[in-house]
Amino acid sequence: MNLAEVIDGLVEERGLDRDLVTTIVCDGIASAYAKKYPDLDFKATYNKKTGKLEIFTEKEVMQVVTDDDYEISAKKVKTLHPTAELGAMVMIPFEGAIGRIEILAAKQLISTKIRDLELLAVYNDYKDKQGTIVTGLVHKRERAGWVVKIGEVLGLLPKENLVDAESVRIGHQVKVLLQEVLQTVRGDNYQLIFDRVSPEFVQKLLELEIPEIFEGMVEIKKIVRIAGYKSKAIVASNSKEIDPVGTCVGVGGSRIKPILRELGQEKVDLIEWTDSIEDLVRDCLKPAEIDKVLVEHNRAVVLLAEDQRSYAIGKMGQNILLASKLSGMEIQLQDLAQTSSGESEQSGIEEDHVA
Secondary structure, eight states: OOHHHHHHHHHHHHHHOOOHHHHHHHHHHHHHHHSSSSSSOOOEEEEETTTTTEEEEEEEEEOOOTTTEEEEEEHHHHTTTTOOOOOEEEEEEEEOOOOOHHHHHHHHHHHHHHHHHHHHHHHHHHGGGSEEEEEEEEOOOEEEEEEEEEEEEEEEGGGGSSOOOOOOTTTTTEEEEEEOOOOSSTTOOSSEEEEESSSHHHHHHHHHHHHHHHSSEEEEEEEEEEEETEEEEEEEETTTTHHHHHHHHHHHGGHHHHHHHTTTOOOOEEEEEOOHHHHHHHOOOOOOOOSEEEETTTTTEEEOOOOGGHHHHGGGHHHHHHHHHHTTTTTEEEEHHHHHHHHHTTTTTOOOEEE
């Protein structure tokens, strides 16, 4: 059986370890012989010089042979093992054949083990890249989402991990967050699972485009996101000489623009960290202009003019929801005009309220 081309193909095309592939093939063929001859012990070896698989079975050296399946004469064994003594167990080439059923079983076993080896290779190659941004080519579309090719490996970008409004085209490059690296495949048959909707995707884009974040001079304290609408991030500087927001935006928006282009129509609000919860809530509600913030425990009453209410609330209440998540406060909007006309600032008027 000439296996040189088969082994070379598996090694070169799939990037597998030659010794492991050889061992899998040998073990698979040995199991086929064991299935056909269950009373015998077999060992298969690959002869690199001839490119052939050689099958051996174990026999006992005897002066007089009574069972050819298990014994070999001392005279005959000398041609193979010149130093073998009586009673020794030696490996002898096996000349019997196996049938079609055993061959098919061996192929199935080999295929399964090769697949396991491929899964392990992918896992080892990508496990340290989990949680990072990778760039791939959109390969095809499936019911579950888009298949993205990274190098020679295919992964899945599930449809729920992609913003509905985003345009994805086959053959085009796409940046994705490597969300999961699985040791075994799921029902969709992919080990690499990608994402573009999580807050972590935006955070990793910021790290990718802004050296000060990557190097730790500017820290992202917290980030929240409603994919397709807006992301809000609190940034802090570890140096008095660095303006964290200005550093992230860049001169003329040079640093933030590539991120905005990657996110399509989505906006990104950057908020400088402050120990003052009042100021933090105020900044989290941007672009609204806030007159005053009153804080009690985890609740913030925000006083603002009527014409600023829609900015604070945002589309379908999304801006105030993000502000609440980012600040960790229950936010209540209160009309400044009502307060000025005699309503108590603590009266509990709750026209807009987010926990």
